Amino acid sequence: MTNRLRVGIIGAGGIAKGVHLPAYQKCGEQVSVVAVADVVKENAQRLAEQYEVPHVFDSYEQMLAEVELDAVSVCVPNKFHAPAVIAALKQGCHVLCEKPPAMTPEEAEEMARVAKQTGKILTYGFHYRHSAEVEVLKRFIDAGELGDLYAARVHAIRRRGIPGWGVFTNKELQGGGPLIDIGVHMLDTALYLMGYPQPELVLGSTYQKLGNRKGVGLMGAWDWENYSIEDMAIGMIKFKNGATLTLETAFAANVEKDDVMQVTLMGDQGGADVFPLKIYQEKHGTLLDLNPAYLPSGSDHEREIGRFVEACLTGADALCTPEQGVIVQRIIHALYESARTGEAVKLKS
Ligand SMILES: NC(=O)c1ccc[n+]([C@@H]2O[C@H](COP(=O)([O-])OP(=O)(O)OC[C@H]3O[C@@H](n4cnc5c(N)ncnc54)[C@H](O)[C@@H]3O)[C@@H](O)[C@H]2O)c1
The missing domain is CATH 3.30.360.10 (Dihydrodipicolinate Reductase; domain 2)
Structure with missing residues (x-):
């Protein structure tokens, strides 16, 4: 990985637009958001235009397969957290997943297991x-x-x-x-x-x-x-x-x-x-x-994203661990x- 973190966004709705994109942008030179995926492609397109993101997809699987990414934000409805997180981890990405971690404890356990197996960071959007x-x-x-x-x-x-x-x-x-x-x-x-x-x-x-x-x-x-x-x-x-x-x-x-x-x-x-x-x-x-x-x-959100970026770039600890995600x-x-x-x-x- 270079010193510039290449980030992809999965889900281009309210939290991606209101928090993740602007907060990554505030991180300056050390981060580039290079791809956005949303099942409603127009949502991804709109966000990409606003933030000058070069690659747009209507499937995160395709995004993960075609674009080289270091990290991913998962900003989809809760039902899709686990599959998106697991796919991104398996593709070698660090992941910041919005809260709640998942729909069930079994999903959160599997997400924690895959994070451990891949050695990638998995953290959750508990911004408070x-x-x-x-x-x-x-x-x-x-x-x-x-x-x-x-x-x-x-x-x-x-x-x-x-x-x-x-x-x-x-x-x-x-x-x-x-x-x-x-x-x-x-x-x-x-x-x-x-x-x-x-x-x-x-x-x-x-x-x-x-x-x-x-x-x-x-x-x-x-x-x-x-x-x-x-x-x-x-x-x-x-x-x-x-x-x-x-x-x-x-x-x-x-x-x-x-x-x-x-x-x-x-x-x-x-x-x-x-x-x-x-x-x-x-x-x-x-x-x-x-x-x-x-x-x-x-802003709490900016501090959260800043800490995630730092963890990805330096190996520092992310504040929220996959095991805590399982407990909650x-x-x-x-x-x-x-x-x-x-x-x-x-x-x-
Ligand atoms: N941390 C916070 O304070 C905070 C605030 C709001 C939402 N959230 C969390 O963020 C997540 C998203 O919430 P939101 O408010 O942005 O919702 P939203 O409905 O505004 O946006 C969700 C987006 O995901 C897209 N999507 C749905 N399924 C998809 C899939 N399989 N692949 C790709 N894209 C898909 C939708 O088309 C939509 O554009 C939720 O888990 C929610 O709990 C966190």
């Missing part, structure tokens, strides 16, 4: 890990400022934020609703800050109460007649190390705020809310709230399974 708040809090946690983290609360709740574009309300293509789409972001953030503990017991409920009828849509008009996902998921996860995490996530719920993305952590030396960052401690007989007076600016996918699956059966799901090691 790259936020200034999370980066700062991680340093406090690593320095022992929160002590033993034994409880966490995760919220990813919109009042009326059912996506009116893409396939986000189609269970067959996405694997689920808010849990696998936005809940997974805050779940990953909490797990990352907690050191990715192994889950042991999972209890979940899902509800479809608002999305399957006509109503106010703050993120566009959605197809309520063919709405096949949950509006809301609630869960509780117990980990092998004794910690407990509770989770609430919704595309639509009768709550006050339009959109809340939050992780709260509680340890025996301190606690924290992450967005915005606030740390809670008891020191010298006083209860303290710590607020950062300064946080670095810049096992939790998501267990939450849906528990909701379906009404029973808690015990996970094997």
Whole structure:
């Protein structure tokens, strides 16, 4: 590989256009996006014209076979993550795959296995890990400022934020609703800050109460007649190390705020809310709230892509590992399974 990373994009929709292309472009001389593939060729064509990408395909298999690439961004609906990632890894590419890793734990395991076998980087688009708040809090946690983290609360709740574009309300293509789409972001953030503990017991409920009828849509008009996902998921996860995490996530719920993305952590030396960052401690007989007076600016997505590029070029670690992708996918699956059966799901090691 030369010092210039040759990147291909699989899927030319919202996240490719809004995040991946502009962020790769900001990496400057060290990156060239040289090919885009989308089953809807016009989407690929449009993106390629906007960003002066020379090669356009309507099949990623053809793109991988015909263009020499070092790395690939996978930006397709969830159902197509696993086949696209595996094909790209087998073709010798490093891969940044959008979240969630996959549709099922089995797919995530196979993706991790192929990454190991090929020796290529596989990382996932959990961009909140790259936020200034999370980066700062991680340093406090690593320095022992929160002590033993034994409880966490995760919220990813919109009042009326059912996506009116893409396939986000189609269970067959996405694997689920808010849990696998936005809940997974805050779940990953909490797990990352907690050191990715192994889950042991999972209890979940899902509800479809608002999305399957006509109503106010703050993120566009959605197809309520063919709405096949949950509006809301609630869960509780117990980990092998004794910690407990509770989770609430919704595309639509009768709550006050339009959109809340939050992780709260509680340890025996301190606690924290992450967005915005606030740390809670008891020191010298006083209860303290710590607020950062300064946080670095810049976009989480740009930091994520910058780190992926650096990992590809220098062999540095990517922040999110394929094994963590397997753990988060096992939790998501267990939450849906528990909701379906009404029973808690015990996970094997
Ligand atoms: N990190 C984030 O914050 C974030 C935000 C939005 C979306 N995403 C993720 O990105 C992925 C894509 O979401 P989006 O909003 O860009 O969706 P989108 O519907 O806007 O775009 C998806 C594109 O993929 C194309 N496509 C579908 N199947 C394909 C295939 N087999 N091969 C090639 N192209 C194919 C579609 O034609 C479409 O152009 C999803 O997994 C989603 O969860 C992540």
